[in-house]
Amino acid sequence: MxxxxxxxxxxxxxxxxxxxxxxxxxxxxxxxxxxxxxxxxxxxxxxxxxxxxxPSPAARALVTRRTRTIGLVTPGSVDYGPSSIAMNFNFAARAARYNVDAISSPQGDAVAVRAAIDGLLKQRVDAIVLIVVDTEVLASVQALDLDIPIVASATTSRPHPRLVAIDQYRAARSAVRHLREAGYGPIRHIAGPARNPDAVERIRGWREELASSRSESTALVHGDWSAESGYRIASEADIAPGEGIFVANDHMAIGVLSALRERGLRVPEDVGVVGIDDVPEAAFLYPSLTTVRQDFAALGEILMQKVLLAVEEPDTVSESTPLPTRLVVRDSAPAERPTGSRRSR
CATH class of the missing domain: 1.10.260.40 (lambda repressor-like DNA-binding domains)
Structure with missing residues (x-):
């Protein structure tokens, strides 16, 4: 048996x-x-x-036609997350002795991404990998039916055999839980773009963590992942001493820290700040940034494993569990809000 x-x-x-x-x-x-x-x-x-x-007959039939080249469609931005995913996927592909033909899609919408895919198909690539940063693109990718495998790095609440992701929902919950347990509240969220799948899942995690503990929240505001947008939002928001701020990425959090300092709000005494990504600069800010680390190296490797399995075993269905994250506690939101803080209003 x-x-x-x-x-x-x-x-x-x-x-x-x-x-x-x-x-x-x-x-x-x-x-x-x-x-x-x-x-x-x-x-x-x-x-x-x-x-x-x-090996399946379909995989055997593909052997003589393989180019050992994978098409990679990336968003037209230099944001840390997508750039790190692309870099680590390239490393994993090279280790597997595959070449990568990358196309950047500046518009990032479904039409532009489909045009990029069509261009790669003409190059006779063995498979296509997408780094998805738009919910409309995610929907269109899931509906595609191509003659070659297509795998995507995309966050969604519903698992899919050809999607690989980091668990943004639980990352958000861990960030909010840390702020709450450290003694901060209410906890506001500075989110990423409204149509970004990672941002959508982080919003869901923020809301559900607050709801589960019956904690107070504030109005949601969207940024664009840049430090400038974090600075602008924190400069304009009615932030009171005692609040916690969960920021959807570290670069926006850098802008938030600068704005709070200009407003005379001390971090972490008056306000606690937590980001996501753990960018290389996070440990060297003042104060150093508490954040949620994402394992982009592991994500790149799993993307490549998905591609190889899809090429070698096209009849195999294998769903991936979202990769876990790790909270990195630093000075912007320590384990306990420092004593001697100003009283919250």
Whole structure:
């Protein structure tokens, strides 16, 4: 019974784990490629036999037509999150001996992204990876039916076999919970763009964490991920001593810290601030920024694993659990609001 189950469910990654090699090595053995040591080849073949693994006919048919090139569609921005995802995906693709043909889509809407995809299809890429920053693009991606695999980095509350994401919902809840438990309140949220999937999930996490603890909130305001927008919003908002501010990314939080300082509001004594991303500068700000770290390196690797599985095993359905995040506590919102603070109004 166990062997029958293994025969039905084993994939190239199962073989790699059992043989103690990379999935790239398994692929080279399957395709009878050179540069594999005899002992390694024997170990892979033994694992294949033990698992009774057989690549799908569709994958075999694709072998002779592969270009070992992946198309990557990125948004037309230099925002830290998408840029980090693209960089780490490139690293993972290179490690798997794939080339990446990247196209930037400055408009970022569904029409522009579809045009970018069409351009990549003409280059005969083996698969396409999208970094999605717009909810309309996400909807259109999920509806696409192409002859090659398409995988996306996109946050959604509904899992999808070809989507890979970091858990923005729980990241937001952890940030808000930390501010609340440290003694700050009410807790306002400076959100990202209204149509950005990450921003949407962070808003959902903020709202549900406050609702679960029956905590007070303030009006939601949207920024554009830039430090300038964070500065402008914090300069104009009616922020009272005692509040906590959950900012949807670190660059906006940098602007928030500057505005609060100009207004004479002390951080963390008067106001607590938490961001998301853990950009390299976060630890060196004054005060250093409490934030939620995202593992972009792991995301890039999982994106590449999804691509390889889709190319090698097109009939396999494999949903991904969103990657966890980690709260990094620093001076802008310590574990406990400092004593001697001004009284909240």
């Amino acid at each position: 166990a062997d029958d189950k293994a025969a039905r469910t084993a994939n190239i990654f199962d073989v790699a784990r059992l043989a103690g090699v990379s999935h790239q090595t398994v692929s080279r053995v399957l395709n009878n490629m050179p540069n594999v040591r005899p002992a390694t080849r024997a170990r892979v073949e033994q694992a294949i036999a033990q698992l009774r693994y057989s």
